[in-house]
Amino acid sequence: MSVFSKTDRDGFTGGKKYVLDDELARVVNISMSLEMPLLLKGEPGTGKTMLAHAVAENLDMPLIVLNVKSSMKLVEALYQYDTLTRLNDSRFGDSARDVANIEDYIKMGKIGQAFTADRRTVLLIDEIDKADTDFQDDMLDVLDQMEFDIIEIDKTLRAKHRPVIVITSNAKKDLSDPFLGRCNFHHIAFPDPKMMRKIIRVHFPEIDSNIMEAAIDTFYRLREIDVVEKKPATRELINWIRALSADPDFRPKQLAKGEVPYLGVLFKKSQDYMAAADAGSPQRKRLF
């Protein structure tokens, strides 16, 4: 099954706010047909999470998102045994559940939901790098076998349909080798200006091209500043352009002159802000 045939993609880049490059489309298709999880890395704001949404939308499959947290245990992602409700039921006994039947108190976690769903789903495991290595390895075991045991009722749950798995990582930590061995890997590079223009067009179909060109130029110039710790990403650019277009007093000429209004939309750290403010104005003129 191929996700992104040519015609699909054309319709898809148009309205749905996700611009996909060929290389990535190929990687997605290959991972799907090999039934391997796809691990996506890349700078924040390059659209890693958005990809899973786009795949789900395009294949018309339900999307299940597992947001990984640092304290997360694997079993939470699989299922939960709701002991408190059972205790409550056993004392007051006013529910339809059968207290003697533990299975009534097993709630599926996100991975469990993807396994028990009646149709094929897209399972997005977001920011896997936040969790510890054990979590990652154990999870890959489950995803490899497509089954897990529910210890409380001594039952093995097998996936009805193998979900399409997309995993994202922000590369804060390196993932372990066995983990990497079981995934396909793709690194989403930061979009080049040409790609960025397409992305902006998709988000702002009505935008004046002068504003867009000036904004993109300035944006890439500001990204070149070396000392900046958190470089502005696509998300910031989109918000910034939104801010610029909302301002009736804004003229694209200002950017060419080196004035950068709403710098705070692009730079969120005070050191970065100062550095950008200094570099943004060649005359070292204060902006505020």
Place this chain on the structure above:
Amino acid sequence: MFIDFFYKLKDAGIPVTPTSFLLLQRALENRLIMNLSDFYTASRAILVKSERHFDLFDQIFAHFFEGAELPDEQGFEIDEMARALLDQWLTDPKSVADALGVDESELSKLSPDELIEYFKKRLEEQTERHDGGSKWIGTGGTSPVGHSGTHPGGMRVGGASRNQSAVKVANERRYKDYSRSGPLTPSSMTEALKRLRNLVPAGPKDNLNVEETIYQTMKNAGEIEIVFDRSLKDRLKVILLIDNGGYSMDPHIPVVQTLFNYARSQFKDLKTYFFHNTVYDTVWEDPSRYKKPRPVIEFSRMDPETRLVFVGDASMAPYELMARDGSIYISERSGNASIEQLRFLADTFPHNVWLNPLPARMWPYTRTIGMISQIFPMYELSVDGLESAVTRLMAA
């Protein structure tokens, strides 16, 4: 199929596994790979698991498949030449301008694409004179692929482009910046900073987590199960000792200082001192090593939990390190050999590292590096080295 390619990757140091290679075979068998571009994407996604190795992969791919399956070989050759031209143009715009017979300032207005177009046109026009070879075509093949210079018009060369053959894409070496070896530069700052962020303390597990305890107790059918969390510990103190004498160190000092200054907020205290070549009785708070001396002996009063980070090339004449009057400054000759002072510092602060901007393969050639690395664990001043150094500093 492609076993040679697999081993080439392996020999180059990319951690490829047989399992992934078999998977690639499966992809080939399933007819998922129809052309070289598909093969490029697929083999990279399946075999290579980190963007650090993408650059290496690109190089090997280009090397392995160059000319192997290229219908437009002619076009490719021209491209190679154009690239060579481009490279030369980056380093020496004037000679290229002369060779093309145009004004340098005019040339600098062209974008790289325009330049190549212009160049190709010129080349087609003068096929018959091609063999004679003007100067810049002659040097063509020898020029390595790479874009380190800045182009006179102020644009960067390279970057992704669409609809190219895989070899050409590979030849672009788009992932050069993700390579993690090599000295720390301002552009690898963000990555380096992420490594430094791990320099945070972890306290003992002695905080009672009430909620988790209740949950686990319930789960355990009422049998009490107590859960502890790590308590937060006070932030770290860091002493940064920088060798700022000698030109070899100059390019690295601002990078290191900026790096640690950015991370300053996560430390309780960050002190920077300077020395020349090695430490004698004093280090200085001012980079000119003149105004604010600080006797090394005073360091013994500081918190021994402080993390000590040396940055220096550790290269000097052996007597500077070993002799009791080794200092090249007459006023510093107090009778303690520098190596004793270094041992004293290493004893005072058990958590210590030495970051060396020289590449590790050069270390065996300098005697003093060997001697100092016996006292301080030494790491390369690169992103990878910094990562190991931080791990070492955090080890109990």
